[in-house]
Amino acid sequence: xxxxxxxxxxxxxxxxxxxxxxxxxxxxxxxxxxxxxxxxxxxxxxxxxxxxxxxxxxxxxxxxxxxxxxxxxxxxxxxxxxxxxxxxxxxxxxxxxxxxxxxxxxxxxxxxxxxxxxxxxxxxxxxxxxxxxxxxxxxxxxxxxxxxxxxxxxxxxxxxxxxxxxxxxxxxxxxxxxxxxxxxxxxxxxxxxxxxxxxxxxxxxxxxxxxxxxxxxxxxxxxxxxxxxxxxxxxxxxxxxxxxxxxxxxxxxxxxxxxxxxxxxxxxxxxxxxxxxxxxxxxxxxxxxxxxxxxxxxxxxxxxxxxxxxxxxxxxxxxxxxxxxxxxxxxxxxxxxxxxxxxxxxxxxxxxxxxxxxxxxxxxxxxxxxxxxxxxxxxxxxxxxxxxxxxxxxxxxxxxxxxxxxxxxxxxxxxxxxxxxxxxxxxxxxxxxxxxxxxxxxxxxxxxxxxxxxxxxxxxxxxxxxxxxxxxxxxxxxxxxxxxxxxxxxxxxxxxxxxxxxxxxxxxxxxxxxxxxxxxxxxxxxxxxxxxxxxxxxxxxxxxxxxxxxxxxxxxxxxxxxxxxxxxxxxxxxxxxxxxxxxxxxxxxxxxxxxxxxxxxxxxxxxxxxxxxxxxxxxxxxxxxxxxxxxxxxxxxxxxxxxxxxxxxxxxxxxxxxxxxxxxxx
Amino acid sequence: xxxxxxxxxxxxxxxxxxxxxxxxxxxxxxxxxxxxxxxxxxxxxxxxxxxxxxxxxxxxxxxxxxxxxxxxxxxxxxxxxxxxxxxxxxxxxxxxxxxxxxxxxxxxxxxxxxxxxxxxxxxxxxxxxxxxxxxxxxxxxxxxxxxxxxxxxxxxxxxxxxxxxxxxxxxxxxxxxxxxxxxxxxxxxxxxxxxxxxxxxxxxxxxxxxxxxxxxxxxxxxxxxxxxxxxxxxxxxxxxxxxxxxxxxxxxxxxx
Numbered sequence: 001x002x003x004x005x006x007x008x009x010x011x012x013x014x015x016x017x018x019x020x021x022x023x024x025x026x027x028x029x030x031x032x033x034x035x036x037x038x039x040x041x042x043x044x045x046x047x048x049x050x051x052x053x054x055x056x057x058x059x060x061x062x063x064x065x066x067x068x069x070x071x072x073x074x075x076x077x078x079x080x081x082x083x084x085x086x087x088x089x090x091x092x093x094x095x096x097x098x099x100x101x102x103x104x105x106x107x108x109x110x111x112x113x114x115x116x117x118x119x120x121x122x123x124x125x126x127x128x129x130x131x132x133x134x135x136x137x138x139x140x141x142x143x144x145x146x147x148x149x150x151x152x153x154x155x156x157x158x159x160x161x162x163x164x165x166x167x168x169x170x171x172x173x174x175x176x177x178x179x180x181x182x183x184x185x186x187x188x189x190x191x192x193x194x195x196x197x198x199x200x201x202x203x204x205x206x207x208x209x210x211x212x213x214x215x216x217x218x219x220x221x222x223x224x225x226x227x228x229x230x231x232x233x234x235x236x237x238x239x240x241x242x243x244x245x246x247x248x249x250x251x252x253x254x255x256x257x258x259x260x261x262x263x264x265x266x267x268x269x270x271x272x273x274x275x276x277x278x279x280x281x282x283x284x285x286x287x288x289x290x291x292x293x294x295x296x297x298x299x300x301x302x303x304x305x306x307x308x309x310x311x312x313x314x315x316x317x318x319x320x321x322x323x324x325x326x327x328x329x330x331x332x333x334x335x336x337x338x339x340x341x342x343x344x345x346x347x348x349x350x351x352x353x354x355x356x357x358x359x360x361x362x363x364x365x366x367x368x369x370x371x372x373x374x375x376x377x378x379x380x381x382x383x384x385x386x387x388x389x390x391x392x393x394x395x396x397x398x399x400x401x402x403x404x405x406x407x408x409x410x411x412x413x414x415x416x417x418x419x420x421x422x423x424x425x426x427x428x429x430x431x432x433x434x435x436x437x438x439x440x441x442x443x444x445x446x447x448x449x450x451x452x453x454x455x456x457x458x459x460x461x462x463x464x465x466x467x468x469x470x471x472x473x474x475x476x477x478x479x480x481x482x483x484x485x486x487x488x489x490x491x492x493x494x495x496x497x498x499x500x501x502x503x504x505x506x507x508x509x510x511x512x513x514x515x516x517x518x519x520x521x522x523x524x525x526x527x528x529x530x531x532x533x534x535x536x537x538x539x540x541x542x543x544x545x546x547x548x549x550x551x552x553x554x555x556x557x558x559x560x561x562x563x564x565x566x567x568x569x570x571x572x573x574x575x576x577x578x579x580x581x582x583x584x585x586x587x588x589x590x591x592x593x594x595x596x597x598x599x600x601x602x603x604x605x606x607x608x609x610x611x612x613x614x615x616x617x618x619x620x621x622x623x624x625x626x627x628x629x630x631x632x633x634x635x636x637x638x639x640x641x642x643x644x645x646x647x648x649x650x651x652x653x654x655x656x657x658x659x660x661x662x663x664x665x666x
Numbered sequence: 667x668x669x670x671x672x673x674x675x676x677x678x679x680x681x682x683x684x685x686x687x688x689x690x691x692x693x694x695x696x697x698x699x700x701x702x703x704x705x706x707x708x709x710x711x712x713x714x715x716x717x718x719x720x721x722x723x724x725x726x727x728x729x730x731x732x733x734x735x736x737x738x739x740x741x742x743x744x745x746x747x748x749x750x751x752x753x754x755x756x757x758x759x760x761x762x763x764x765x766x767x768x769x770x771x772x773x774x775x776x777x778x779x780x781x782x783x784x785x786x787x788x789x790x791x792x793x794x795x796x797x798x799x800x801x802x803x804x805x806x807x808x809x810x811x812x813x814x815x816x817x818x819x820x821x822x823x824x825x826x827x828x829x830x831x832x833x834x835x836x837x838x839x840x841x842x843x844x845x846x847x848x849x850x851x852x853x854x855x856x857x858x859x860x861x862x863x864x865x866x867x868x869x870x871x872x873x874x875x876x877x878x879x880x881x882x883x884x885x886x887x888x889x890x891x892x893x894x895x896x897x898x899x900x901x902x903x904x905x906x907x908x909x910x911x912x913x914x915x916x917x918x919x920x921x922x
Contacts (some may be wrong), residue, residue, distance in 0.1 A: 270777060589777060
């Protein structure tokens with residue numbers, strides 16, 4: 001008899017249970033993969049470079065993942081018990097002992113959890129190799145990923161299964177108990193329009209002000225290094241977005257539906273007479289969930305934004321620091337060429353550029369101070385002959401313009417677009433120079449800022465020091481061995497420049513030293529002898545791939561969790577709500593119109609949170625202040641998220657309609 | 667003749683365990699007739715009514731109303747026909763809890779996108795006719811069972827249906843409320859010439875009809891035509907119920 005009750009309730013809500021079990025299985029599968037990946041021998045062998053880092057990260061991430069999944073299971077698992085409320089109360093009225101109903105709640109949960117774990121472990125076993133191969137692909141590692149789950153991992157999974165199932169079953173048993181104790185159900189939702197209308201208006205005001213503030217944040221972010229204004233704006237925007245959204249859900253949207261319902265010309269037309277009230281009712285029931293989903297979606301989008309820009313920043317820094325696989329100056333070129341000849345490195349491209357080093361003096365807008373320093377000068381034609389990637393972060397110039405390339409130009413904050421009145425020793429003053437941050441031959445090859453100048457200017461200008469930079473690109477790397485690198489170790493610093501600043505630039509001069517000074521002074525600069533991407537490139541590619549793997553995994557998991565929560569909220573209608581749709585059908589409402597009501601309900605549940613989430617996450621873009629040229633990729637990322645999210649909306653609509661239609665045929 | 671049911675049948679369940687709810691039933695109903703469908707529980711009354719009202723499709727046979735074979739209609743067209751030509755009263759009222767009385771009553775007109783003036787006129791007329799003007803702003807939860815059924819009747823009649831289907835309309839009502847409802851139905855039948863098909867297992871309720879057919883085990887067992895005197899007709903119904911089994915004097919209302 002009790003087995004039959006459990007079987008029947010599982011069968012009645014099979015669509016909802018299926019979605020829940022699949023979502024849980026996905027979480028368990030991912031958790032299993034993460035936990036088993038950490039101590040996978042092929043991963044350890046392929047990524048020796050990272051020592052225990054990968055293991056530490058996967059363990060930490062799997063822990064975080066398990067915690068989030070557990071919270072999800074506690075929250076969503078309770079929906080089913082709530083749905084069986086009437087059934088439990090009827091059984092109790094018919095004389096079934098309370099402890100048996102509690103036991104039914106317990107075992108039902110245990111069965112569902114066991115099923116989810118079974119499928120989840122299956123997913124771990126099936127997809128571990130696939131995920132491992134994907135990780136290797138993203139990390140650019142050519143290694144066979146062998147499937148491996150240690151006994152320790154299996155034991156750990158078993159322990160977590162027993163513990164989580166027990167806890168979840170006990171929680172649901174307690175929920176069943178509470179249902180039986182509190183027989184009176186709070187069906188009546190207090191409309192309290194006197195509170196909802198002002199709250200809704202205030203919510204709209206908050207959201208609107210947050211948008212205005214976001215607009216200002218775009219401008220003010222550059223002040224973050226010296227002003228607290230942007231931080232205050234960010235805090236305000238976050239608060240206004242979070243509370244404003246809740247108040248809009250609580251007051252504004254129901255008020256809109258209420259007003260629509262009061263306008264008889266609109267309400268007394270077709271199914272509107274029913275659907276406005278129906279949707280209002282559903283909205284009242286789901287305010288907290290919609291809000292929760294909105295904020296988590298906004299958080300997911302904000303995380304994706306941070307990750308994207310963070311990755312871009314690292315990528316850009318790397319690219320601007322190491323644009324060539326190997327770079328050298330005139331002092332080291334000979335020895336490097338010899339080493340390259342020894343190991344038959346396949347050179348794809350080689351570059352050579354003459355530069356002059358001279359003293360300059362100017363007022364730095366970004367530092368707000370006068371600066372005197374040596375600067376490297378390069379002619380326009382030499383600059384243009386280098387690969388395009390060397391100019392990626394620089395302003396465009398023509399053959400008559402000047403370009404100042406400096407370390408201060410960071411990705412995060414915009415620097416002034418030009419610098420003025422730069423005095424150069426024994427050369428005409430540079431009135432106006434555009435700005436950039438991509439150093440030809442890499443920022444690490446330079447001791448300070450550099451300047452691209454017109455060819456004529458370059459030819460005429462004197463030089464305190466003359467140098468030549470060399471750069472190589474290779475097919476499959478420079479192949480420099482450990483011994484070769486040890487030999488080259490002594491050439492890392494080419495020479496040292498001690499600047500003797502006097503009252504004017506003309507009187508100041510640079511003293512070049514071949515040997516490292518015993519005592520470094522403030523005005524001593526080091527010219528790098530050579531620069532090599534080497535291991536750093538490998539580390540960067542692997543780190544980037546791993547990072548992408550983890551971010552993608554977490555984003556998809558968050559999406560699955562949010563999507564399934566909303567889907568289950570749509571599917572698990574109250575009995576009387578389904579009955580009302582059936583009544584409409586009985587009195588002659590066309591199926592297409594009822595389908596329209598279900599569609600509207602889905603749209604309301606899915607569309608509104610994503611719209612508000614997108615509005616909120618816009619702030620996270622503002623925090624980086626990149627300007628419009630970056631927006632294409634972000635639109636793609638956001639678009640991808642919205643498409644996947646919408647997929648849940650469509651599935652939810654289809655399953656929901658199927659459920660309603662099944663009831664029509666009863 | 668307004669309704670012609672020709673050899674319809676309907677099974678429920680899977681092949682091996684199928685229940686033959688309706689077996690090859692044929693009947694005809696004239697316009698303005700008040701037809702009762704009687705029979706014990708599970709005889710197939712509601713199934714027959716649902717099929718004639720296009721709420722369920724027969725497995726075989728034809729249902730012709732005003733010369734149109736409704737079994738050949740697409741679901742969408744059936745729904746449209748149902749909405750325009752038919753009214754429904756159910757034992758469980760089938761009122762929408764989320765709407766108030768007025769919204770429930772005007773629902774069929776609103777669904778037809780009738781103009782607001784017509785909606786208000788018809789609403790006022792129905793409320794006056796059924797004498798329930800004071801209920802118009804009330805929520806459904808606030809009504810007694812009898813009031814709910816009268817409201818359901820008002821909803822069924824507001825768009826002047828040609829055919830009214832009533833499935834155990836007095837099943838949830840006390841005898842006083844049942845009598846009031848039946849009197850209204852009779853009045854509408856006579857005044858508006860609305861054809862009424864009513865499924866009931868109650869002899870008193872059936873005695874308001876002009877003709878009663880008896881269904882047993884999915885087939886029409888017999889029929890009785892009202893001779894003009896209700897008490898005599900009532901006796902005939904009771905006797906027939908005794909014959910087929912499934913009704914007796916205990917079904918007779920105290921008000922009779």
